[in-house]
Amino acid sequence: MAATTTEIFGSMVFNDHVMKERLPSATYKSLHETIRRGAPLDVEVANVVANAMKDWAIEHGATHYTHWFQPLTGVTSEKHDSFISPTKDGRVIMEFSGKELVKGEPDASSFPSGGLRATAEARGYTAWDPTSYAFVKDEVLCIPTAFCSYSGEVLDEKTPLLRSMSAISTQACRILKLFGKTVPQVSTTVGPEQEYFLVDREQYLQREDLRLCGRTLFGAMPPKGQELDDHYFGVIKPRVSGYMKELDDELWKLGVAAKTKHNEVAPAQHELAPIFSTTNIAVDHNQLTMEMMKCVATRHGMACLLHEKPFDGVNGSGKHNNWSISTPTENLLDPGKTPMENLQFLLFLAAVIKAVDQYQDLLRVTVASAGNDHRLGANEAPPAIISIFVGEELEAIIESIASGADYIAPAKTRMELGVDILPTFSKDTTDRNRTSPFAFTGNKFEFRMPGSAMSIADANIVLNTAVAKELKGYADELENAEDFDTAVIKLVKRTIRDHKRIIFNGNGYSHEWEQEAEKRGLCNLKSTVDALPCVLERKNIELFEEFGIFSEAEVRARYEVSLENYTKALHIEALTMLDMAKKQIVPAVAAYMGDLADTACSKKALSSALSTRAEETLLAKLSAGADMLVEKIDELQAAVDGASRGDSLQEAACYKDRVLPKMAELRAVADALELATGKDYWPFPTYADLLFGVN
Template sequence: MANVSEIFGCNVFNETVMQERLPKNTFKALKKTMAEGKELSRDIADVVAAAMKDWAVEKGATHYTHWFQPMTGITAEKHDAFISPSADGKVILEFSGKELIKGEPDASSFPSGGLRATFEARGYTTWDPTSYAFVKDDTLYIPTAFGSYGGEVLDKKTPLLRSMEALNKQAIRILNKFGKSVTRVTTTVGPEQEYFLVDKEMYAKRKDLILTGRTLFGAKPAKGQELEDHYFGNIRTRVSEYMKDLDNELWKLGILAKTKHNEVAPAQHELAPIFGTTNIATDHNQLTMEMMKKVAERHGLVCLLHEKPFAGVNGSGKHNNWSMSTSEGENLLEPGKSPKDNTQFLLFLAAVIKAVDEYADLLRVSVASAGNDHRLGANEAPPAIISMFLGDELTNILECIEKGEAVSETARCFMETGVSALPRFVKDTTDRNRTSPFAFTGNKFEFRSLGSSVSISGPNIVLNTSVAEVLEEFADRLDAATDLEAEVMAIVKETMKDHKRVIFNGNNYSDEWVEEAERRGLLNLKTSVDAIPRFGMEKSIKLFEKHGIFTATEVKSRCEILLEGYAKTINIEALTMLDMAQKEILPAVLKYNKEVFETLKVKQELGLNVSVEKEVSYATKLSNLTESLMSKIEELDKVLLEAKNYEDALESAKYYREYVFEAMQTLRVVADELETMVASVAWPFPTYVDLLFYV
């Protein structure tokens, strides 16, 4: 068994390694960059590069790569060897500060939303010294930002770092008003990751899983998740071995994998890490998803990160636990023992409330995808309506402030079990609400709407930027105030009056809430196609331009990328569906039809004095469904051909949603009913029982 303290971070060029291998002045300069965002000189970079190379080579590395996060939502890498030719015809291993700082990958083949033409290929990657380098697969991985030759941002890391800078600037202004001198304010995130595991051999027989990550066909099994016996249940041996292996690999990379358990759906599980600085947490989550897939292969399994791999059971999300902390270790969303008297906390809380209400549409866009549309609002994930849960205690405090009433202290209660042997402990002052999209959970907010495959950078860019915008407004007011305490209370009171509509502590899954949210004027952007265009609205552009996150052109390009990505996803799914229906399901069903009718014919020809009414009814239903299947295949094929006529990204996405997706749904209904009639041995690929209940 691995010694966790020994293996943790063993493949990471972390502070311990830096301190051992770098000269004191170099280490001090690099630490200042990491803590305060100060630029490194080329001389310092040369020293760091040499030490980094020596360390990596000792770990078995032969190559290095600038590891970046393009708009695909996954990571990208181009590997270069450390070798350089020497005069004696051999090679030496070299790595310079220039190579550490800058790389030049092709920028024309990644999504750019029109920012890059095919012939405009030059792009640059730039070292992010705030995120640790690491060794994996005999390669030194260097976290980097990615941009075009013309300076346009082509990645997810650069705007994330910019949004963190924007929030840092405004939060420090606020804290200065409270008499605090802090070096830096960073946002922190702990992203919980849900996933499915399926048997590799079964997976290999499902073209839909291979090409789209989800099952496009599949009848509901006799047992699903209704017994609620899988959630937090005993972990199967095969899965437990996988989880142990995964933990070890993540720990080696310095990833603080903390919690693991079975999730609600059969074959579904979850991994949760300890909080980290947002940009590092983003890097770590990308690595976590990659390692989940790689480690699964060792165990004869496949890890599915699609938001809805199986119809009829819960899909997978990713809970983005977000907070703000100072470099001195203070959590700005910690209420303290007496929240009503903690004016600093109340001000930061008010800023989040206002930001979530005013920029709810951007938060919705940040979690938009074709896969996530299957989850949101399906009584397994929060609805597409963005609202906040604060709990009774905080809501009561804010309502009293709004009304100008005295706030009473909430009594601390002990948990009474009725069993004397069990220890007593103080209960939390409020319950949790797992139906809320944006829930306060003690000293952080849990943004629960993210899909399992999404990069957490997008949601955190929106969160950081929108909160920075509100903090700037609050800081400006405090600058002009003569009575700090009175002005803070005035701000909190106004925030509640203008934005309390976004606070909802009830059941977000209920139909009543949908109606109530509409009365409150909250947006219900049910699909990605409804949501994405709002990212390009003037209000959004103004916000991002003001804080230096995106230019107007970059905002519009991201709208284009999201819409194109949606249409392409549905197109791939539809083509896969057609292929499976035409080449696998239809031949199997026709063959089974033949067997049924031949059996019926033999029985009728024998002239036995027995009724064949039931057999005729069964055969008729089978034949009618087969006919319907062929008809639905033709309909899907027809609407897919028509889709080629739409060149505008928004119109194309709308067409795919309204016509192609709907045609896919109707085809699936018929195919799934046929699955319930055709003999198991005759069905062409593994069923839900095979996939979800493997040994």
């Protein structure tokens, strides 16, 4: 009999339920205290936990363990060590110590470090994160860990994220204490919606660009794309449904609360959304989700594409970061029934508004990548301009606070659909805005700018830290207030007055908004190369230093890593384009022209009365296109060869300004040739094959 969902959920996770069953009471309490309050972990406790964890993992098929960490590559890393320990009689026993649980030593010079580590400086450390449960995957016990260098520099995503969570918790607790509430901690929570594409694996393997770059570098649009809006929320195809069912099962086993699945706007595009969890866990789970998406797709004869723009001409994929802040019993971004009178909510709302306005450039940096540059600003994703959508009700409240005018609450209305049998229900007091980068959606903010392939750690590090900064300023001011309520109202009013420029409820895609945003003084950082230097501004470095998130050296190192990633991604794409064009497209077009010429010659030889107009017209078009193709190949090769070898920013700018335009020109010529070349001659699957090939 098949296991039920409740039976398989978390079955491969060493979670709190398992720990409570397997650990001695004193050990469990000590570990729980470490998890809840960050208390130091006793060595003896670690030994007991390690032994219990090992026994449990072996029962679940594990033979090895790994310190599972998140370096600056955007993906996870792991080195597997077996549990075996040789005995004198030639056998082995299975052992795992507290020391092995708590600390590991991977090579720190082979991961991106932005110059913090040289090749000769190889030692690094991983340290167990007890707030994120260990799990068994592929017969390996995976232990979530932080990663740092021998000299202590942060080289991962988890460490600064945990620091940012601690910072916002400390400052939020100060604010709540002023409202008469004492809470052990405040947590930020995240629910990341993950978009992705599924294509047939055999066709995927025939495309060098998909295999090496994750996106198609060539491809003419098919006769049908997404114009009919028939894929969005459409019936899920049987093959895709089978994939989604197995993906749910695999994620549920790992404790990932996968909740929603559906077809997205573009053909072959889909989405998965989990239930909210604490930010640290949400980041870990999203990394696992992306890994499982690819693994399960292979088992179903498909390939999962997580690139932000796998196909030109149809919607790309994002990752909506739904962010909120809560105590164990209360969502601090819940307006309640009377938001105008809810001073606590208004204060936290004001802190978020000020944080996003003050650090809009830094938020833009967190979503900057070569892949996401193709997506942001198109009519499928938010624009590159950061703004906040608050909805009609909150905007009216904000205007009332700023102007001092009386606020009139909107009347609650019922939706009447004109059919007696259909239920009536309360209408929300505000609409939703899909063009907003940062939208309030009832009791949380949805940051819609992250790309689908990105780790969500960076965005949440900045959100947490920036809001912590504003809450700290508020607490410093309010702790000395004589009349607390009056001081809160005054502070909220001042914040709204000074920062309401960031609030925009209109159409973010319109040209008028771009002009208006410029008048308001908002950033419009259209590319990664435009955005990344902002991280080095003094106010941004000081933000990270103030809360101990990064040192200045670590900020500069991450800046260098991001620039290197951008340049390397475009370099690989350019070389792949050249390879495909030279070795596949040119020979394919030549072969087709040769056969057309042979046909024309055969017709003329057979009878002078036979017309060869069709062949000659098509040959002339193909010949001109082939000549242009070779010319554009040479121009792209020259652009790549001449790419600046100056500093990292100059080189990245060179790729953006010189190489990318030449790539676009080469693609345009090749795509036109695809439409004129016989399908049997074209050397790799077309968009029609890929987008409509999974049934």
